[in-house]
Amino acid sequence: MASHLKEQLAFEEFLSQLSSVFVNVKPIEVDSRIKSALQSIAKFLNIDRTGFGEVTSEGLLILQSYELPGLSPMPRVILEQEFPVYMSLIQRGEVFRMPEDLPPEASRELDYCSSTGLLSNLTIPLKSMGRVVGGFSLELYRRRVPWPEELVHRLCLVGEIFSNAIERKRTDIELRSREASLSNAHDELRQLAAKLLHAQEEERRRIAREMHDDWTQRLALLGIDVARLSNESEIPARMREPLLAMQSELVRLAEDVHALSRQLHPSILDDLGLVEALRSECSCFSRRERIAVEYVAIGGDHELPKEISLCIYRVAQEALRNIAKHAAVAEAKVSLQVSPSRLLLRVEDKGIGFDSESMRSQPGLGLSSMIERVRLIGAELTVLTSPGCGTVLKVLITIDGSTR
Numbered sequence: 001m002a003s004h005l006k007e008q009l010a011f012e013e014f015l016s017q018l019s020s021v022f023v024n025v026k027p028i029e030v031d032s033r034i035k036s037a038l039q040s041i042a043k044f045l046n047i048d049r050t051g052f053g054e055v056t057s058e059g060l061l062i063l064q065s066y067e068l069p070g071l072s073p074m075p076r077v078i079l080e081q082e083f084p085v086y087m088s089l090i091q092r093g094e095v096f097r098m099p100e101d102l103p104p105e106a107s108r109e110l111d112y113c114s115s116t117g118l119l120s121n122l123t124i125p126l127k128s129m130g131r132v133v134g135g136f137s138l139e140l141y142r143r144r145v146p147w148p149e150e151l152v153h154r155l156c157l158v159g160e161i162f163s164n165a166i167e168r169k170r171t172d173i174e175l176r177s178r179e180a181s182l183s184n185a186h187d188e189l190r191q192l193a194a195k196l197l198h199a200q201e202e203e204r205r206r207i208a209r210e211m212h213d214d215w216t217q218r219l220a221l222l223g224i225d226v227a228r229l230s231n232e233s234e235i236p237a238r239m240r241e242p243l244l245a246m247q248s249e250l251v252r253l254a255e256d257v258h259a260l261s262r263q264l265h266p267s268i269l270d271d272l273g274l275v276e277a278l279r280s281e282c283s284c285f286s287r288r289e290r291i292a293v294e295y296v297a298i299g300g301d302h303e304l305p306k307e308i309s310l311c312i313y314r315v316a317q318e319a320l321r322n323i324a325k326h327a328a329v330a331e332a333k334v335s336l337q338v339s340p341s342r343l344l345l346r347v348e349d350k351g352i353g354f355d356s357e358s359m360r361s362q363p364g365l366g367l368s369s370m371i372e373r374v375r376l377i378g379a380e381l382t383v384l385t386s387p388g389c390g391t392v393l394k395v396l397i398t399i400d401g402s403t404r
């Protein structure tokens with residue numbers, strides 16, 4: 001009686017150690033922990049061979065085996081194929097013993113017992129959320145034991161510990177695979193955004209060239225024709241004034257088309273560089289929006305890669321547009337500092353500002369395309385603002401001699 005109690009206590013102790021090992025087990029360590037737990041169980045209960053199997057995409061697969069010297073490891077088999085009756089018993093989710101619980105039609109299983117000399121097997125199915133996720137078994141080759149109910153009950157507790165660990169491992173694998181596909185989708189989205197920005201620039205460039213080279217020329221010629229017509233001696237005097245009005249309207253139209261074409265794609269950027277293109281954009285913006293812009297440029301821009309110039313130009317353009325649209329101010333400031341190693345663009349206003357945190361989570365099209373453009377050239381955009389405190393938008397680029 002005393003020795004039975006001692007045994008019981010020792011097993012309780014063993015169980016609590018096992019559960020404390022599994023409480024904090026990392027998902028990646030689950031398999032190896034199960035293996036060493038099986039080893040300890042075999043030693044503790046004097047078992048000849050223990051095995052563990054898990055339901056994988058292929059079926060229930062034997063993954064772990066621990067055996068005494070002289071016994072071969074459990075074969076890595078898919079149980080559905082090799083031992084169909086054993087598998088159907090496991091699927092019931094109840095503990096079973098072999099050969100006792102084997103029905104007469106379990107010919108393969110019975111053959112296995114007699115050919116390997118297996119005298120007794122106890123199998124504990126592992127369940128998680130009502131599904132069988134695996135099982136482990138204890139096998140005896142040197143003696144036959146009746147597997148007392150008390151022991152079976154404790155081994156079922158071990159089974160629960162294993163099941164929880166397997167569940168955690170699976171959740172972790174699932175989480176990682178979702179994270180991976182999310183990050184792939186994110187990458188694809190960014191590539192798509194880059195392609196879209198590129199296509200948009202190309203289209204703008206094409207339309208701008210058409211407007212500049214064709215439409216403005218044709219309007220200028222039309223203006224000349226109207227001027228010539230108004231000077232003709234046969235033209236009645238009453239027609240002269242409307243013709244002159246038509247001529248100046250044509251000049252204004254040509255100027256507007258020219259300005260729009262420059263907004264669409266600034267050829268000045270290619271011809272005179274970023275510093276001058278920004279100067280011209282600031283003064284056009286000032287005239288158009290009636291907002292005084294102080295423009296300060298420090299440093300030259302001859303070595304700047306084209307994609308950097310275009311990005312900075314587009315960011316400044318959108319930042320100015322936002323000032324006109326949202327800031328409610330009459331003044332703004334744009335500064336550009338270029339040195340061989342860095343470029344800093346600042347666009348600031350002392351207007352109404354906005355809540356940058358809420359904007360970060362749900363930016364508008366203007367801000368998101370600025371962020372995307374800046375990210376594509378490997379730089380970062382900072383917006384310092386709060387309601388009532390104006391807005392400072394900064395782009396800092398470190399230029400390392402390559403494209404950056």
Ligand SMILES: Nc1ncnc2c1ncn2[C@@H]1O[C@H](COP(=O)(O)OP(=O)(O)OP(=O)(O)O)[C@@H](O)[C@H]1O
Binds near residue numbers: 326351
């Ligand atoms: N300089 C600014 N002053 C005040 N609010 C600003 C300023 N710049 C941006 N905002 C705020 O940030 C929001 C997002 O700007 P964003 O450029 O992304 O969108 P939008 O200007 O509203 O629309 P879109 O640029 O697509 O035409 C604006 O709606 C505005 O509330």
Ligand SMILES: [Mg+2]
Binds near residue numbers: 318321364366367
């Ligand atoms: Mg905008």
